[in-house]
Amino acid sequence: MAPTIDLNSDLGESFGAWTMGDDAALLRVVSSANVACGFHAGDASTMLSVCREAAANGVTVGAHVSYRDLAGFGRRAMDVPPAELRDEVLYQLAALSGLTRVAGTAARYVKPHGALYNRIVHDERQANAVVDAVIAFDPSLALLGLAGSAVERAAGEAGLRFVREAFVDRGYRSDGTLVPRTEPGALLSDQAEIAARAVRMVTDGAVTAIDGEEVTVQVDSLCLHGDTPGAVAMALAVRAALAAADIGVEPFA
Structure with missing residues (x-):
């Protein structure tokens, strides 16, 4: 059988009069949609x-939960107490579940x-808070994140299904983590490079880090950010290359 892979994108990030990305176009390309739940974006x-x-396009929906940080688009580090973080994740899950x-x-x-995703790569207390929220809300839900985190x-x-994610439009460090957005090489824009990376991640389980070192990646789902300039063209290039x-x-779900 031919291999398959999930292609996800962060969507629903418009807020009021502020428009972010082309959700309708991306929903005709991706297979999973990470929908902002109102804390970093989305209304x-x-x-x-x-x-x-x-639903109309047969795309699976997931909750894209965040720190409560509309002003910073969820990309600012926050020392949220674990119990409070658990409750805020529960709040977001409940909101999206009702609308779905x-x-x-x-x-x-x-x-x-954003910052929450990167924090729980290393922070066990906040990682456990997120897992606790998912288990409390619905233990049948999968949790999407970085492998080895x-x-x-x-x-x-906790017995929760974990789905390993790799990023086709972000730079990697040699330790397998993402290059911070504040540093050079964090964001990729070349369609051909992004498409080739996507294929290599699936077929070889590897990506070239920013320092040239080869990094092993375990991947069940590929992510392409919906707020990246040219995201639709990039997604189409990835689909064509795959x-x-x-x-x-x-x-995957």
């Missing part, structure tokens, strides 16, 4: 609209966003 109308569009039900679909997984270990200990390599695209 009720945007969330519902994206959920409806995802109205839209005729359901939230199938959880993906932390503290949150992967916490999910495994198809050319006889790799199918389908949701």
Whole structure:
């Protein structure tokens, strides 16, 4: 059988009069949609609209949970007490779950966003808080994150399904973590390079780090950020390259 891979994107990040990305176009390309839940971006109308569009396109919906940080787009480090973080993740899950039900679909997984995503690669207390929230809300949900992270270990200990993610449009360090957005090489923009990286991640389980070192990546889902300039063209290039390599695209959940 030909291999398959999930292709996810962060969507629903518009807020009020502020528009972010082309959700409708990306929902015709990706297989999973990480929908912002109102803490870093997204509002009720945007969330519902994206959920409806995802349902119409057969795209799986996940909750893109974040620190409470609209002003910083969820990309500022925050020392949130674990109990408070657990409750705020629960709040976001409840909000998206209600809207998915109205839209005729359901939230199938959880993906932390931005600073929270990066924090729980190493921070065991916050990683456990996120896992505790998912278990309390619905233990059948999958948790999407970086392989080899503290949150992967916490999910495994709790019996929660963990889905390993790799980023086709972000630079990697030699330790397998992402280059911070404040540093050179963090964001990639060349469509051909991004498409080739996607194929290599799936077929070889490898990516070239910013220092030239080869890094092993374990991947069940590829991510392409919806707020990246040219994201739709990049997503189409990735899909075409995967198809050319006889790799199918389908949701993991």
